[in-house]
Amino acid sequence: MARPNDEVAELFQEYADLLSITGGDAFKIRSYEKAARGIGGYHKDVSTLGTSELRSIPGVGASIADKIAEYVATGTVAAVERVRQKVPPGVRRLVAIPTLGPKKAAALYEQLGISSVEELEAAIHSEALRGLKGFGPRTEENILHGIRLLRQSGERVLLDTALGLAEEIVAAVSAAPGCLRCTHAGSLRRFRETIGDVDVLAAAEDSGPLMAALRDSPVVAEIIAAGEKKTSVRTTEGVQVDLRVVPAAAWGAALQYFTGSQAHNVRTRVMAVRAGLKLSEYGLFDSGTGELIVSETEDEVYGRLGLPWIPPTLREDRGEIEAGLDGTVPRLVTEADLRGDLHTHTDLTDGVGSLEHMVDAAAARGLEYYAVTDHAPDMPMQRMTAEKMLAQRERVRELDRKHPGMRVLHGTELNIGPDGDVDWPHAFLREFDLCVASVHSHFTQDRATMTRRLVRACENPDVAVIGHPTARLIGRREPIDVDLEELFRACARTGTALEINAQPDRLDLRDEHILLAKRFGVRFAIDSDAHAVGHLGFVRYGVGTAQRGWLTADDVITAWPWPRLREFLEAGRS
Structure with missing residues (x-):
């Protein structure tokens, strides 16, 4: 669930954009943009503050403080809703296109009736924009590129959004009865700059209470799949979260496996095969007898393969295996x-x-x-x-x-x-x-x-x-x-x-x-x-x-x- 500060910041930035589209006062627009930055970066939860405390936030005056209080109390702001009524939802979506600002979005709607990303894309391909002032071939090229970026970004979220969501879910699952360990894994643990799905791994003998804690979380909007070993949900922000629960004895192998990357895991599995072993999310086994060798910690798994523990941020098959073998894995900055x-x-x-x-x-x-x-x-x-x-x-x-x-x-x-x-x-x-x-x-x-x-x-x-x-x-x-x-x-x-x-x-x-x-x-x-x-x-x-x-x-x-x-x-x- 987004912080109240982030929700209010996003709302006021939208308000500033809407005012730009409808020809609002430039000073008022800048005021709301500045307030959005101040609220988003403020260290205290705005939903817990009184009016006088709200006015101590940089960029927040009496009128803006009242709107914050209104949002906290009702979940909406009447002034924003009034401006929203003046601008079709499709036009608001246009503003999200990189390189296309509010003024150009307004011009497209007013002069050509364009009110969706799809209509804009079609208009460019049919050269319908060529007669508009400020919309030459180079602008069209930039807009098409911006549409591609918008669609790509819609499939992934930024690192800070994913990490905040993961930490909230990990805290909820960790508090469930019987949870022995819990952390995020996957590309988020490797600190990739954008994240597709959030992977959460937990250890418990009974997975039921942990799965229930995820399903009951206020950040969850939809249950995609529910099972004893894995539950997948979609959050209110549209991010898929996969929770896997393993026995405590398999924790290390599972954490190594579900952290990835795929390329790194392929290298470690090949090393295991060459040593007469089999590596999976359940442990490192003797390939001949099926006997479990190690599985409880990542250190043990890597150690049995002849490697030191490799920091998750290096696990991309970019030389970390070779560095591990020759003892040159660096002490990374922290x-x-x-x-x-x-x-x-x-x-x-x-x-x-x-x-x-x-x-x-x-x-x-x-x-x-x-x-x-x-x-x-x-x-x-x-x-x-x-x-x-x-x-x-x-x-x-x-x-x-x-x-x-x-x-x-x-x-x-x-x-x-x-x-x-x-x-x-x-x-x-x-x-x-x-x-x-x-x-x-x-x-x-x-x-x-x-x-x-x-x-x-x-x-x-x-x-x-x-x-x-x-x-x-x-x-x-x-x-x-x-x-x-x-x-x-x-x-x-x-x-x-x-x-x-x-x-x-x-x-x-x-x-x-x-x-x-x-x-x-x-x-x-x-x-x-x-x-x-x-x-x-x-x-x-x-x-x-x-x-x-x-x-x-x-x-x-x-x-x-x-x-x-x-x-x-x-x-x-x-």
């Missing part, structure tokens, strides 16, 4: 290894948390250093100026003194322009503690131009980190077209770190790119890109992605102690 966060935002630009709240929350997490990196002025909608940034710097210095156990750094997220330039000149940038530079526009440049653009940013001595390097948004925007090997060579040559942006809809760099970049000697920064206090915990997804890229703490600059990081930052500017 969330506990992280000492800092070098990319975060406040309400000075598009964040919703105040500077003080963000810094206090970072200190509460026990960080050794924390950078505030609000946007620079080349994103006009942020209305940043040099004067605002200098005023923020004074406040950052005060907070640095207030938190003697944590270095508070003043940075900025620069915009990498179409030709590789950044927002401010060197004389201004050198006074920042660090600069992150990211692509925020001109996403469709050709490969050669985009590559030169990013390489030039790497060569800028003021740039320490390239933020979300491929600029993708999972299911909504494809990665930019860049020669990654050339970018990685430039980063290694200039000492510029590449970010692993932990926002669940980015996870950028992705795992395959991390694997390749590491071979070039690139360093990485796992950052939250937090826009609210609640986002600081996103680093867990960045860590999982880093593990899938075989990274150790030594590869990750945000896992380094402050003196070593300071040397790294200073060396890049020399």
Whole structure:
């Protein structure tokens, strides 16, 4: 079941989109977009808060607080329902298409009567859009690509959604009488960036109470199949969950089997056959006598095959078996290894948390250093100026003194322009503690131009980190077209770190790119890109992605102690 905060955030984002379609006031639209971000990232459950407490949420004023209370009490908001009545459901569905914003969706409906994704696709193929202003061949191509992305994303959910759902179900099943062990498995345990089905594994002698706990869960909308060993349900969010219950003695073999991946399991089964054994979800057996050899723990299963325990995030048949055989499985970076966060935002630009709240929350997490990196002025909608940034710097210095156990750094997220330039000149940038530079526009440049653009940013001595390097948004925007090997060579040559942006809809760099970049000697920064206090915990997804890229703490600059990081930052500017 989605958190009330997430439900309200989604509702207010929809309201903002509906207001855009119907020509609503631009200030009101931005207010609801900002409130949605603030509510989604707020640490307290909004359904438990009174009106005065709701108004303490960043971006929430009296009117919005009243609407939150109305939703909590009734499950709906009258103002949203009134606007919904003005916009056909199909048009609302159009807004979900990547690259197609509310204004274009409204134009399609008003001028051509298009009110569904299917009608839009047919209209493009029949060239019915060609007469509309702003809908040329390139726009049509982008919309068709967006429709494909929409359909693909509908089949899978993002990592954070799947993990939140899995943790809720695991908690419910674990509380059932007779449950001995319970955890999630499958691609979720391997920290894949998107998840199809959620696999949950439990151990018990009597599966009945555990299966009942799943069926009775408030997140369940439909029972697909129910049995003694496996029950499959569909949740209220449309995600299939499969619960398997095994005897405690088979736990290790079952967990190894149902974690996967399929390719990894094929390799381990082949190893078993060559050793005269048979490996299944029930255990490791002597193939001749059928005698059970081991099954209770994963360590035992791997050990009997001549392997160390292999972390789930590596189980993709990308060299982990060979590394296990020759004793070179790395000690992967963990969330506990992280000492800092070098990319975060406040309400000075598009964040919703105040500077003080963000810094206090970072200190509460026990960080050794924390950078505030609000946007620079080349994103006009942020209305940043040099004067605002200098005023923020004074406040950052005060907070640095207030938190003697944590270095508070003043940075900025620069915009990498179409030709590789950044927002401010060197004389201004050198006074920042660090600069992150990211692509925020001109996403469709050709490969050669985009590559030169990013390489030039790497060569800028003021740039320490390239933020979300491929600029993708999972299911909504494809990665930019860049020669990654050339970018990685430039980063290694200039000492510029590449970010692993932990926002669940980015996870950028992705795992395959991390694997390749590491071979070039690139360093990485796992950052939250937090826009609210609640986002600081996103680093867990960045860590999982880093593990899938075989990274150790030594590869990750945000896992380094402050003196070593300071040397790294200073060396890049020399």
